[in-house]
Amino acid sequence: METESSIIINDLHISFGDMHILNGINLTVLKGENVVVLGRSGSGKSVLIKIIAGLLKPDSGTIITLGKNMNTISEKELRELRQKIGFSFQNSALYDSMTIFENIAFPLQRNAKQLTKVELEKAVFGALDAVGLEQTANQMPSELSGGQRKRIGIARTLILKPELMLYDEPTAGLDPITCIEINNLIVELQQRYNSSAIIITHDLTCAKTTGHRVAVLLNGQFVSEGSFESVFATTEPIIKQFYDYNFIN
Amino acid sequence: MQKKIRKYVFTKKLDAFFIGLLDASQFVARYFKEVFKGPFEFAEFKKQCYMMGIKSLPLITLTGLVTGIVFTKQSRPSLQELGAVSWLPSLIAIALIRALAPLITSLISAGKIGSNIGAQLGSMRVTEQIDAMNVSGVNAFKYLVVTRVSASTVMIPILMMYFAFVGLIGSFINVYVGENTSFISYFQEAFSPISFLDVLTGLFKSIAYGLTIGLVGSYKGYNASKGTEGVGLAANQAVVISMFLIFVEEIVIVQISSWIRLA
Numbered sequence: 001m002e003t004e005s006s007i008i009i010n011d012l013h014i015s016f017g018d019m020h021i022l023n024g025i026n027l028t029v030l031k032g033e034n035v036v037v038l039g040r041s042g043s044g045k046s047v048l049i050k051i052i053a054g055l056l057k058p059d060s061g062t063i064i065t066l067g068k069n070m071n072t073i074s075e076k077e078l079r080e081l082r083q084k085i086g087f088s089f090q091n092s093a094l095y096d097s098m099t100i101f102e103n104i105a106f107p108l109q110r111n112a113k114q115l116t117k118v119e120l121e122k123a124v125f126g127a128l129d130a131v132g133l134e135q136t137a138n139q140m141p142s143e144l145s146g147g148q149r150k151r152i153g154i155a156r157t158l159i160l161k162p163e164l165m166l167y168d169e170p171t172a173g174l175d176p177i178t179c180i181e182i183n184n185l186i187v188e189l190q191q192r193y194n195s196s197a198i199i200i201t202h203d204l205t206c207a208k209t210t211g212h213r214v215a216v217l218l219n220g221q222f223v224s225e226g227s228f229e230s231v232f233a234t235t236e237p238i239i240k241q242f243y244d245y246n247f248i249n
Numbered sequence: 250m251q252k253k254i255r256k257y258v259f260t261k262k263l264d265a266f267f268i269g270l271l272d273a274s275q276f277v278a279r280y281f282k283e284v285f286k287g288p289f290e291f292a293e294f295k296k297q298c299y300m301m302g303i304k305s306l307p308l309i310t311l312t313g314l315v316t317g318i319v320f321t322k323q324s325r326p327s328l329q330e331l332g333a334v335s336w337l338p339s340l341i342a343i344a345l346i347r348a349l350a351p352l353i354t355s356l357i358s359a360g361k362i363g364s365n366i367g368a369q370l371g372s373m374r375v376t377e378q379i380d381a382m383n384v385s386g387v388n389a390f391k392y393l394v395v396t397r398v399s400a401s402t403v404m405i406p407i408l409m410m411y412f413a414f415v416g417l418i419g420s421f422i423n424v425y426v427g428e429n430t431s432f433i434s435y436f437q438e439a440f441s442p443i444s445f446l447d448v449l450t451g452l453f454k455s456i457a458y459g460l461t462i463g464l465v466g467s468y469k470g471y472n473a474s475k476g477t478e479g480v481g482l483a484a485n486q487a488v489v490i491s492m493f494l495i496f497v498e499e500i501v502i503v504q505i506s507s508w509i510r511l512a
Contacts, residue, residue, distance in 0.1 A: 055380050055384065094381075095378055
């Protein structure tokens with residue numbers, strides 16, 4: 001892990017209508033660091049990473065993603081920045097009218113137009129190999145299982161070799177064995193590409209396996225932050241309750 | 250979550266209406282800004298032209314043919330009373346080129362193409378496929394919206410011309426059966442009263458309708474929310490709003506072309 005920061009968030013606020021979703025968030029993610037954001041459903045975890053990726057604009061506060069201030073970034077700069085960010089969506093968000101090969105090739109074709117067919121194929125099969133699903137290249141997303149779709153979603157982000165990965169509930173809706181596979185994949189990819197990551201989850205096994213650091217989001221604010229062990233060593237009832245409802249070995 | 254007290258300029262609904270109007274204007278402005286700016290998504294544009302044009306041909310052919318036959322059949326008795334059956338080809342041609350072809354083609358397209366765009370983009374929005382495109386450095390607006398709006402603007406005038414042609418063929422079949430008129434004399438008679446302004450007005454109308462259908466369908470789909478219910482709503486509103494705007498545009502364009510004719 002390096003001391004250089006991938007993300008610096010300072011006093012971030014966002015509301016939807018009358019509801020305050022994020023209420024003064026501060027967070028720094030170092031280069032090569034995996035930070036897990038834990039929180040209950042509806043606590044604003046997904047909103048947070050959508051702001052980091054520039055999909056939502058905050059009401060106030062500053063956010064520096066890979067050295068770019070998201071408040072002042074131009075449309076062109078944002079598109080360039082996004083090529084360095086991988087976003088794994090909760091429901092994979094695969095393009096359902098395209099095959100798996102086309103899904104993975106799509107961002108590369110649009111961002112590196114000078115690539116030859118051979119180079120493109122090599123890159124696509126390289127990404128598929130990284131997630132162990134080369135055999136699915138000609139299948140449609142609807143033909144894959146939830147776990148496979150999740151892996152393909154991650155492969156699609158890997159094709160642009162991102163410096164920063166954002167995982168939105170990577171293990172949601174998957175069986176325990178597939179969850180372990182996905183957790184291991186997240187760790188493996190971080191080690192292979194030395195990328196930073198924010199992992200949004202409410203699954204403590206995922207948090208323990210994948211995170212260097214854990215931050216607990218409650219009522220729009222981080223109430224606890226640190227290593228997994230230090231966060232859950234607390235006697236704070238709301239955090240203890242979170243722990244007690246999960247099964248940790 | 251804390252509750253926040255919020256004041257509205259007018260009422261909550263009226264504010265939402267004006268915000269929606271502003272949002273729609275910005276969407277239209279963005280289309281015109283992006284359509285002339287490279288890089289162009291030709292492959293996707295061609296695919297959309299195929300989907301909107303070729304795939305609509307069976308429906309347009311059937312509707313055009315039936316319109317031509319029925320309109321001729323219904324008009325004949327009135328013209329017979331006046332002893333003016335020979336005017337039948339020109340009457341049908343004027344009606345088709347000036348009004349029926351642009352209007353019927355666009356109404357069919359609002360149902361078929363508009364709802365398709367609304368549902369397609371709506372489902373892509375609610376399943377986060379549009380967000381996925383944006384976060385991978387792809388300009389989703391250009392790839393999805395600009396191509397679809399441009400394709401509908403190009404294809405609906407072509408479909409309109411095809412509708413008019415098929416309508417005239419349908420009319421000819423009816424006239425041939427009734428009066429045994431030859432193909433050449435039918436079309437000579439049909440095109441004799443058609444002026445350049447008639448063709449231009451019909452073409453202009455269908456371009457305006459194509460643009461409207463593409464923009465409304467894309468706007469509704471691109472901004473869909475609330476899951477599958479939102480997708481249905483986007484498709485439905487794409488059709489209803491497009492049809493409403495087509496009728497408004499029809500009245501305005503007919504009025505303007507009448508002034509030009511009188512001038």
